[in-house]
Amino acid sequence: MLIQPVVLSGGSGTRLWPLSREKYPKQLLPLIGDDSLLQATVRRVEGIAGAELAPPMVVCGEEYRFVIAEQLRLLGKPGIIVLEPTGRNTAPALTLAALAAIKDEADPVLLVMPADHVILDIPAFQRVVGQGALLAADGAIVTFGITPDAPETGYGYIQSGAPFPGKATLTVPTPAGLIARFVEKPDLSTAQAYLDEGSYLWNSGLFMMRASVWLAAINICRPDILVACQTAWDQGSADGEFVRVDKDAFAQCPADSIDYAVMERMAANASSLNAAAGALPPGVVIPLSAGWSDVGAWDALWQVLPKDDSGNVTQGDVLLHDCNNTLALSEGRLVACVGVSDLVVVETADAILVVHKDKTQDVKKIVDSLKQQGRVEGSIHRKVFRPWGSYDSVDAGERFQVKRIVVKPGGTLSLQMHHHRAEHWIVVSGTAKVTRGETTFLLSENESTFIPLGTTHRLENPGCVALEMIEVQSGSYLGEDDIVRFEDVYGR
Structure with a gap:
């Protein structure tokens, strides 16, 4: 059986600010272990008994x-990355994934997983x-x-309803039931009633x-979504893995x-057990029961991480004295935390958060305030990732800025020019290939160069190890939008 992992x-x-930012959300972070949540999602499908796995697909x-392409490469699992020009929620995202999965006349079982659980x-x-x-392969x-x-x-x-055995020849050890209904987030008394009743389960967002x-x-349910996705797909293009x-x-x-578009409608037609024309599957x-969490807030992360005898969780350079939970x-x-x-x-x-565990859902209000004030801390980290590597703005003042730049092996910045700033480059480790005006030359460790204002330039890493360098910018305006690009291998 061919299973196509689909990661949304x-x-x-x-709610996980300041680690998670709008431009670098939680699924890209290694919150538990060395893998990011997205990498862990891709890795956890390895070893499903009786299954042939297609390369991962990420929407x-x-x-x-x-x-995301770099994180898949580090896993040794390059796959297909379907790009949404704008967010349209999960039903269109899954529809694009399904269209991608059948393009070679295949019909795999899709295993649909959120990237951040x-x-x-x-x-x-x-x-x-x-x-x-087994049930999905049979049409459910x-x-x-x-x-x-x-x-x-x-x-x-x-809510799980009547038992669903599938075909008479199909044995499913875990109880499977027809979906009786979906319900929104309840209040506490309703949630307790659901727990006591016994047929209600948390909605995981996992599908097959x-x-x-x-x-x-x-x-059947939303033909308008299918038509729009089919048109967008037919008029699309492939660019390597993208x-x-x-x-x-x-x-x-x-x-x-997915829930609103299709699943709730199937719950209303729970007696339909076939995919005949006009009938829902x-x-x-x-x-x-597998230790699942959507890590929706800091208290949820605390719950799933290993704790010391006092219920504390620490990561990084942390000292605790007389602390609990x-x-x-x-x-x-x-x-350092005391008492x-x-x-x-x-x-x-660039930011420190202190919040009581009972109030972690309110962290979003801080992010909203940052955005209202036009502060960048709500959307980006000080360290910014680019397709060629990353830069970290380590210091800044009037008319100057200092950045630590890392260019991955083979990485190439765009051929560019600045109207308002000059730059000094100092190589800390690795080898830099520098284009400055009409000349191209190599710089090694402890060597430097100067890029005058208005000069066309490019930085490349021709080596097999990371290039690390310090860039000192000086000028009347130092914003990232002061870039005129002439050539860019990444199509920006």
């Missing part, structure tokens, strides 16, 4: 394409996904409901179905979620 990588993750926004028990996840794949649309262990008000719920089954279902759909056509696509939910993370500077309980303390190069 949208959302800004504002994401244009601005994240190079970071955590699953701790990988063997349990793989066992249940393997069971879901399968979702996985998380077995609740608390009256959680931050999740939607799915054949590509053709999804396309048939979206055609697949671009037509921007104008996709802009006409309505925004809707069966919607099936399978319970999943506290999460303290440092990206650089020493963080505190139930706090979250997060240090980054």
